[in-house]
Amino acid sequence: MTEPEPGAGSAANETTAQAIAAVAALPIDQRKVLTVAVASDLTYVEIAEQGGFEQSTVLSWMRGGLHAIAQALDSTPGWLDDDAEQGPEQ
Numbered sequence: 001m002t003e004p005e006p007g008a009g010s011a012a013n014e015t016t017a018q019a020i021a022a023v024a025a026l027p028i029d030q031r032k033v034l035t036v037a038v039a040s041d042l043t044y045v046e047i048a049e050q051g052g053f054e055q056s057t058v059l060s061w062m063r064g065g066l067h068a069i070a071q072a073l074d075s076t077p078g079w080l081d082d083d084a085e086q087g088p089e090q
Helices: 008-024 028-040 044-051 055-072
Strands: none
Touching (some): 008 028, 008 055, 028 044, 028 055, 044 055
16 A cells, blocks of 8 residues: 655645635635536526526626636636637536
8 A cells, every 4th residue: 555645634634624625715606616616416497497597698607607616726627718719518
């Protein structure tokens, strides 16, 4: 069995704490949509239908929230770049 790297646990704990803080700092609409998407495994289309929102609004909230979290973690996935033409797959 291999030994974990020294400090690896503390780095993971720090990243987790940063992610939790980033989610907590989101505007309520972004936080709710991302929480529902993760907890319920729903697409933005399904969230829009169930919540009575426009699909573009829900997608905008999701994209904005994910971008804010990625920035807080100093890690931006390619599909969140401002130059990206399409959002995440449904």
